[in-house]
Amino acid sequence: MGCTAPCTSAPEMIRIFVTGGTFDKEYHDLSGSLAFKDTHLPEMLRLGRCRIDVSIATLMLIDSLDMTDSHRAVIVDQCRQAAEERIVITHGTDTMVDTARALGAVFDADGDKTIVLTGAMIPYAFGSSDGLFNLGSALSFVQVLPPGVYITMNGRYFVWDRVRKNRDNGAFEAT
Amino acid sequence: MGCTAPCTSAPEMIRIFVTGGTFDKEYHDLSGSLAFKDTHLPEMLRLGRCRIDVSIATLMLIDSLDMTDSHRAVIVDQCRQAAEERIVITHGTDTMVDTARALGAVFDADGDKTIVLTGAMIPYAFGSSDGLFNLGSALSFVQVLPPGVYITMNGRYFVWDRVRKNRDNGAFEAT
């Protein structure tokens, strides 16, 4: 049998940019509030027994409601500079669509980069998180989707300019 | 912008066949041993906030070391009868490759069915499982891979006749 898809998923390196979001929030016991300490990405990849070559860089650790145009400029710039053609970005869900748009305006389907944004509705550290499911999903889609900018949430992918977050149920949906 | 990939992942129904494996094992407190009770698939999909339409059927709940040719015949037959073109099968890792081969001999790349087998090295019920990551991965790959039979483990996919399980580290690798 000849494979019509490559016989295994791409052995090439995948870049992961961490920006924060619910994904990486933790409970800070002395203040009794939610805060960032470190990304959980390496631990999550270990838990998932992921054997893809990945290169992780933490660009920022912020709530996506605090993300400004200059933060987005950093993300766009880092994606541009990345040697890897396949990039996953972890991001807060509140403004994930905005960052996808900033990226979509630059990296289009005629380019050579496949960029997938993902996040979580419940912090990974809180036990009942969707984060591990979303990470497995994002890392899979990024290996097989053609160049372009996508959001991966709820087991689905969405092209950057055809998606919104439904504020009532927290789910992403096609527009 | 015109999408070169579909603008969102397939809205069509995905079939999930449960066959057991480590994925669904639980600790049975009175006997102190590992056993099957029920599949955790619905709970895992809820945790992952999966919003793909799926139809789950439990074909069997067995350790894959106990899987015989007649069990495999049931799986092949159920895949053949399924109305859905995209099928995920949860399966023990020990003989996942054997079942993939039984399926690969029937459903080839010229057909219309994309079949993805996945499993876990640690039971989902035990807290530190790779199951949720693998499920996110399998449900994503099945939406975008062309017809054929695949194994999804460790964040990667493998075509059915180019994969083996490495008994030393428990990882799947291309052959």
Place this chain on the structure above:
Amino acid sequence: MGCTAPCTSAPEMIRIFVTGGTFDKEYHDLSGSLAFKDTHLPEMLRLGRCRIDVSIATLMLIDSLDMTDSHRAVIVDQCRQAAEERIVITHGTDTMVDTARALGAVFDADGDKTIVLTGAMIPYAFGSSDGLFNLGSALSFVQVLPPGVYITMNGRYFVWDRVRKNRDNGAFEAT
């Protein structure tokens, strides 16, 4: 052998009053904040396979920083009215000492009630909580301590007027 302690712990009913605190906080996914929904006490007792007869009443579900004198008056009053002689109160740690003092001024060592306050530094719902340990501890101490008002945290008990919370490390210590 004659038992010098009763041969088993008291078969009598224990009263549990829930007042909120970190113990019962949850992550609210749509708002991205911490909030109360319901007490986790019944689930925790089930997990701990507790076979003491308990009667649970939720008096309030508030952050202990929001607890006022009138809230404390309710707690004191409920303890006074309780038919049970052994009472556990779950409470936020920030003002647990204040509530212990309000109770200690009323229920003293000459009375017939043993009252134990406990709480958690990490919400039970967040997986890595000290709550289950503290609950096991509080339910044990309440069965064997003589009448009086106590705080149980960090595996220890403290009489109500000889304890403070160390704000630097979150631990309770004798004064």
Place this chain on the structure above:
Amino acid sequence: MGCTAPCTSAPEMIRIFVTGGTFDKEYHDLSGSLAFKDTHLPEMLRLGRCRIDVSIATLMLIDSLDMTDSHRAVIVDQCRQAAEERIVITHGTDTMVDTARALGAVFDADGDKTIVLTGAMIPYAFGSSDGLFNLGSALSFVQVLPPGVYITMNGRYFVWDRVRKNRDNGAFEAT
């Protein structure tokens, strides 16, 4: 107010002897079976934010069904040699009563040692364990019970010669 109980629980060192049992079992992913690797006691004490001085020694890591008279002789001997007057022993539940009897024959209520055995019905590593609850309970009872040998399970304590494990529901009950 004069305390009729000591004003805080004993500041003296508590000895913890680890013998194995369900408490410390883990899932071994390559063999797909349950096995011992290391005790989880230090991690559990950290999670419970326990601030009692404890000294932990692992005497053995075995299933209590494999425990022989010579194993029990080791446990009795270690308790005899221990400088501490308060001792917690983690133990499999299947033969916990037998070991309690071996200890009870030596350390009686006229002695100076308070010995508490405890265990778990679900391994601590499996997320939904009763272990942390039981540990909090055992460490509390051991601080306040008079000299003697006890079993602590299900939120209760039992004197060594008045207890049995109910094989039908896994609970300990008074005889």
